[in-house]
Amino acid sequence: MKALAFLASRFVAGEGPQEAVRVGERLKARGINATFDELGEDVHDKDAAARTMRSACALLRMIPKGVERNISIKMSSMGQEISRELCVENVSQILDAAREVDGFVRFDMEGSKLTESTIRIFQELRSRYDNVGIVLQAYLHRTPDDVKEAVRRKDRVRLCKGAYKEPPEVALQAMPEIRKAYLACAHELLANGNYPAIATHDEALVGDTIAHTKAAGIGPERFEFQMLYGLRSRRWDELVAQGYRMRVYVPFGTHWIPYFYRRLRERRENVLFVLRSLFR
Numbered sequence: 001m002k003a004l005a006f007l008a009s010r011f012v013a014g015e016g017p018q019e020a021v022r023v024g025e026r027l028k029a030r031g032i033n034a035t036f037d038e039l040g041e042d043v044h045d046k047d048a049a050a051r052t053m054r055s056a057c058a059l060l061r062m063i064p065k066g067v068e069r070n071i072s073i074k075m076s077s078m079g080q081e082i083s084r085e086l087c088v089e090n091v092s093q094i095l096d097a098a099r100e101v102d103g104f105v106r107f108d109m110e111g112s113k114l115t116e117s118t119i120r121i122f123q124e125l126r127s128r129y130d131n132v133g134i135v136l137q138a139y140l141h142r143t144p145d146d147v148k149e150a151v152r153r154k155d156r157v158r159l160c161k162g163a164y165k166e167p168p169e170v171a172l173q174a175m176p177e178i179r180k181a182y183l184a185c186a187h188e189l190l191a192n193g194n195y196p197a198i199a200t201h202d203e204a205l206v207g208d209t210i211a212h213t214k215a216a217g218i219g220p221e222r223f224e225f226q227m228l229y230g231l232r233s234r235r236w237d238e239l240v241a242q243g244y245r246m247r248v249y250v251p252f253g254t255h256w257i258p259y260f261y262r263r264l265r266e267r268r269e270n271v272l273f274v275l276r277s278l279f280r
C-alpha cells in the first residue's frame with residue numbers, strides 16, 4: 001500500500017489540506033492558479049456527507065488570501081444519492097462559506113447516472129449563487145445541448161473529455177470523435193460562454209484553442225486552461241509565459257485510489273511512469 005501511495009503522489013498533492021495548500025502557494029509563485037479537491041466520492045450516509053461538507057468549508061477558509069479560494073467538489077460525496085434536498089442543503093453551506101471568502105466552487109461531473117441530477121442541482125443553486133460552475137463532458141451525446149443551455153444561462157463551464165467508462169448509447173467511444181465533439185463545444189463556449197475552462201492535456205485541443213481564439217479575436221482573459229496536478233507541468237509554464245491563464249487541479253486526501261486508477265486508465269504514459277518508478 002505504501003508503494004502505491006508513493007506512486008500516486010505524482011498525481012495527488014498529499015493526504016492533508018496543508019500539503020495541497022502548499023502546492024497551491026508554489027503554483028501561485030509561478031503565476032498559476034489552483035482548484036483544490038479533497039478526494040472522495042459515493043457517500044451513502046448523512047454523517048459522512050456532513051463531514052465532507054464541513055471539511056470543504058474549512059478548506060475554503062484555510063486557503064491563504066494570496067491563493068485563489070477555488071475548490072472542486074463532487075455531488076456524490078455531498079449526499080446526492082441519499083436525497084437531493086440533503087445534497088442541496090450541504091452544498092448551499094459550502095457556497096455560503098465560499099461567498100464569505102470570495103471563493104469559487106466547481107461541481108465536478110461524475111458517471112452518467114449522476115449527470116442529469118448534478119445539472120439540476122447546479123441549476124437550482126446557480127439561481128441563488130454566482131460563485132459556482134459546472135463541468136460538462138464532451139464525450140456524452142447530450143453535451144452539445146447542455147452547452148447551449150449553459151451559454152443561454154451564462155453558466156461557467158469547465159469542458160473536459162470525460163473520465164468514466166460509459167456505454168455507446170450514452171457516450172462517444174473513439175478518440176477522433178471525442179476530439180471533434182470537444183472542439184465543437186469549446187468553440188461555442190469560447191465565442192459565447194461565460195469564462196470557460198478548457199480542461200485537457202491534449203495538445204491538439206490546446207493548440208486549436210490558441211489558434212481559434214487568435215483568429216476569432218477572443219482575448220486570453222476570456223477563458224482559462226486547466227490541467228491536472230502531475231501532468232504536463234512544463235506546458236503550464238509555457239502557456240503562462242505566452243499570456244494565457246492556467247489553473248491546475250490539485251487533488252488531496254486519503255481516498256485517492258479511484259482517482260489514481262482513472263489517471264492510469266486514461267493514458268499509457270501514466271502507466272509507463274508507474275512501471276518505470278517501480279523498477280527504479
Ligand SMILES: Cc1cc2nc3c(=O)[nH]c(=O)nc-3n(C[C@H](O)[C@H](O)[C@H](O)COP(=O)(O)OP(=O)(O)OC[C@H]3O[C@@H](n4cnc5c(N)ncnc54)[C@H](O)[C@@H]3O)c2cc1C
Pocket residue numbers: 107108109110135137160161162163164199200201202203204226227228231232248249266267
Ligand atoms: C482540470 C481538469 C478537471 C477535470 N475534471 C473532470 C470531471 O469533473 N469529470 C470527468 O469526467 N473528467 C474530468 N477530467 C478528466 C478528463 O475528462 C479526461 O479524462 C482527462 O483530462 C484526459 O483527457 P485529455 O483530454 O486530458 O487527454 P488524453 O485523452 O489523456 O490524451 C490525449 C493526447 O493528449 C496528449 N497528451 C496528454 N497528456 C500528455 C502529456 N503528459 N504530455 C504530452 N502530451 C500529452 C497526447 O497527444 C495524447 O495522445 C478533468 C480533467 C482536467 C484536466
